[in-house]
Amino acid sequence: MKKVLFSAALFFTACAVSAQESVVKEAKSAKSDPVKAAQIIEPALTDPSTANDPETWKLAGDFQKSIYDDENMKLYLPGGQADTAKLYNSLAKMFEYYTKCDEVEQAKVKSGELKKPKLRKKLAKALVTVRPQLTNAGSDAYNAGNYANALKFFGLYVDAPQNPLFADEDAVKNDTLTPLIANYAALAANSLKDNAAVIKYATIGKEHKEEGYRSLMCLAEAYGKGETPDSAKWLTTIQEGVEKFPSQEYFIGNLMDYYIQKGKIDEGLAQMDAVLAKNSTPYFMYVKGVLQYEKKDYEGAIATFNQIIAEGKDFVAEAYSKIGDCSFFPAQEIVEENSKLSMDDPKYAANEAKIKELYEKALPFYEKAKEAKPDNRQLWGQYLLNIYWKLDKEKYNALEKELGY
Incomplete structure (x- = not known):
């Protein structure tokens, strides 16, 4: 009985293999479409009997290449209208299937089933030709707000130099655009909080000389937030940004x-x-002034803020507001002290x-901060209300009405 069952199992296995092989043959016969x-x-890509054959993956990649070529040709024909979603989808699948083909073939070489790889060079050349299109695919997806697709396409581009399939392709391994595109991949990943x-x-x-600051910003966000923030790596990243990109605020x-x-x-x-x-920029001077203010070096802070005002460029309203802070907040300390004193106490008066x-x-x-930036109420709103309440009730009532309180 066991022998019969075993024979039956072999029979069904043989049938399954035959079925998947027929699928491959049918696909070949339909290659014109x-x-x-x-x-x-x-189905042949998931069945072990055919998925373990590099030719299956090559054939699947070839079909995607044909789809890609057909759509890509439309971009260059007068009045041609390419289906870019179809174009980019086939592009991604080409990379997926040809890479898998190479992996399967290399595994067979390693096991001794094949003496040497036969397909790698041809696959690599095909992908090298279309690889630049990945940047267009990523850009279109990013601009459309489809950050997952943007990450996929940019990632495929950036991952290529590390893909063994391109081991002999110097143009890929030495591609100077890779760090630039990696910035865009990082931005897409940041939008996904990945x-x-x-x-x-x-x-x-981050190694890109001009755009690397974008990656460092994303790294700082990744290390500073999320489920497992790493304050040490965050600080190292920020310091690296200051050193490499000192003009980035x-x-x-x-x-x-x-x-x-x-x-x-x-x-x-x-x-x-x-x-x-x-x-020396207005922002950097403003930051210095804030540090002086925090140190309670009000005289030094006011001098720095006045320099910003004298230059008349950016951060003028902020500088006016901060000069006001140099008097307002010391006053608040006295207000707090008075709240604990009796009104009969000589010190109160x-x-x-x-x-x-x-x-x-x-x-x-x-008031000058309000004049310079009337829409930025954080610079002057509550401060003027407090001061007017103390000094001029009529102006207090007018400002309260203006602020909608």
Whole structure:
């Protein structure tokens, strides 16, 4: 009985193999219609009896290449209208199937079933020819907000130099565009909050001399946020950004925030002075002024902010507001002190006079900030309300109405 069952099993296995082989033959006979042929061969890609044959994968890739070539030709014909979704889909599948073909063939060489690979060179040449189109596919997907597809296409481009299939293709291995495209892959991954992909591609992209800052920004976001933030790697990334891309405000701003939070203001000021010596911008001066303010070096901060105002470029409204802060917040400390004193306490009246003096000193700067940026209420709104409440109830009522309170 066991022998009969075993024989039956062999029979059904043979039938299954024969069925999949017939699928491959049917697909070959339909190659004049590559779309149909591609559909026919799909079952053979998952059945072990045919999926372990490199020729199956090559054939599947060839069908995708024919689909790609047909659509690509339309791009160059007068009045031609290519189906770009179809074009790009076949492009991705070409890479998938030809890569799988190479993997299967190499496995057979390693096992001794084949003496040497026969297909790698031909497959590589075919993919090298169409590889530049991956950047167009990625760009179209990214611009359409399809970040998953953008990551797929950009990723295929960037992964190619590490793909054994291209081991003998110097044009791919030495491609100077790879770090640039890696930046775009990192941006797509960042939009998907795929931190693993961000780290993979940004590590390559950050080496691009002009655009590498994008990857470093994405890396900083990946290390600074997510389920497992890594503060040490975040800081290293920010510092690398400051060193490599000193004109990018993102890195300086984040590093100075770090110094303030950690109470390392003197260290931050020393670094800002070094940065300003090489590249003096209104933003960098503003950051220095904020550090001086945090150190309670109000005189130094005001001098820095006045320099920004004198230049009359960017951050003028912010500089006015921050000069106001140099008087307003010391006044708030006295307000807090007075809240704990009896009104009969002699110190209370003296404090009230000092509060008024500081408010009067801050007032014109907040008003100038409002004049410079009337839509940015964070720079002046609550501060002016507090001051007007103390100094001018009529203006307080008018501003309260203006702010919609």
